[in-house]
Amino acid sequence: MSDDLQVERSGSVATLTLNRPESRNAIRLEMYRDLPAILRGIDEDPLVKVLVVRGAGTKAFAAGADISEFRDVRADAESARSYNEQVAAAEHALEDMAKPTVAMVHGYCVGGGCGLALACDLRFCDTAARFAITPAKLGLVYSLESTRRLVDLVGPAQAKWILFSGGQVDAGHALRTGLADVVAEPDELAEQTYGFAELVGTRAQFSVRAAKEIVRRIVAGQRADDEETTDLRNSSFDTEDYAEGVRAFLEKRPPRFTWS
Template identity: 75%
Template sequence: MSDDLRIERSGAVATLVLDRPGSHNAIRLAMYEELPHLIEEIAADPDVKVLVVRGAGRKAFAAGADISEFQEVRGDAAGARSYNERVAGAERALGALRKPTIAMVHGYCIGGGCGLALACDLRFADERARLAITPAKLGLVYSLESTKRLVDLVGPSRAKWMLMSGKQLDAGTALRVGLVDEVTSPDDLEAHTYDFAELLTTRAQFSVRAGKEIIGRVVAGQTEEDEATLDLRNSSFDTSDYAEGVRAFLDKRSPAFTWS
């Protein structure tokens, strides 16, 4: 297990911390290898409803992959293929988590760090945040999966601008083009992120997770209802949370949802 990743829990919100502040939380291969196992742990924990992903400290979410490892772990084609498979596996595991995920972006969010942030459902950033994807600076090619996540958020033209140039976007530009969802002051980012995460824990979790799944299907190209999406919609009427939501509305009170 890598010592550079840790899980913190506070009520129904868990936090996955990239914990290498001395290197701006640069991501080592061992971290990519460990991340899917930690995601499995979060997925299996019924008490966790939302996951926040962040870097340690306030200078960086992650400054990218740890390039100091590249000659050792990515020095030839075979090593590069193995490395790329582990990066893809980490991002895929994060993206596939049924529970909502929020990337909390302080400062630098570059390269592999941006890849992890893109795999989250939402991205909240501070005003000093700088985001970039930099394969063109290293002679690399970004994966199709990661490129699709980028295109889905910012569109093909802006994705080309980012991938071809490797230039950094400031927080305001990232918000304008859809790369991040909300921007706050550095002092307010943590409270704002966790307030929103706590809000999500109060919502009907069947609805939250079903909504995430259906949006994923739409992004993947599905345009018509099928048996799976109809089952999601119809199954909601059988949940205790649906009955509670209706009662709470009629009683003019906040609902107390219990499904997890």
């Protein structure tokens, strides 16, 4: 794994850091290539319940893809196709994680950085955060799947505004439109982000991951239970966490969930 990506775990919360602060965490192709395996390892780690994704330093989550590479890695249609496939695979790996994911956004979250943040379940940002998606400034076309994630959050009109203009969206605008879920003062962002992640880590993980899967299906267009969602719901009654949740409620104490 490249030093440009760092993984740490504290309790039940893992942190994936984009570690290129000297370039505002611009994302290199190698980083995109490494992400699926890294994320798979986090998803398979029974000690991890929640993932926080962040950028190193104080200036940016990520200022986008590393454009200094473009003459080599996106020199023509063929190389651009390969590059785009690597980006899509990385974003898919993040979006498809079974465990909850939170992007902790401080400062700039632009282009490819915004793409990774959109692939997370939630986005906590500070008041200095600035979001932007900039294909219109580079003569590029944003992918359908990345555009779909944006539309799912902010709706079609706001998505058009963001994509047509390539302009920056400040934290207040992001919160109003659904691009951000929480806005905190810069010195309180980590506390709020990790406080939420640790709280989710205390909940019944079967319930949390089932909720994530059911929301995913609803966003994809499912409107009624099928055999899979019915089985998912009914199987919760056979888990030790369900028995523990009932015991804890009756005994008026916090539950101690063990399913991972």
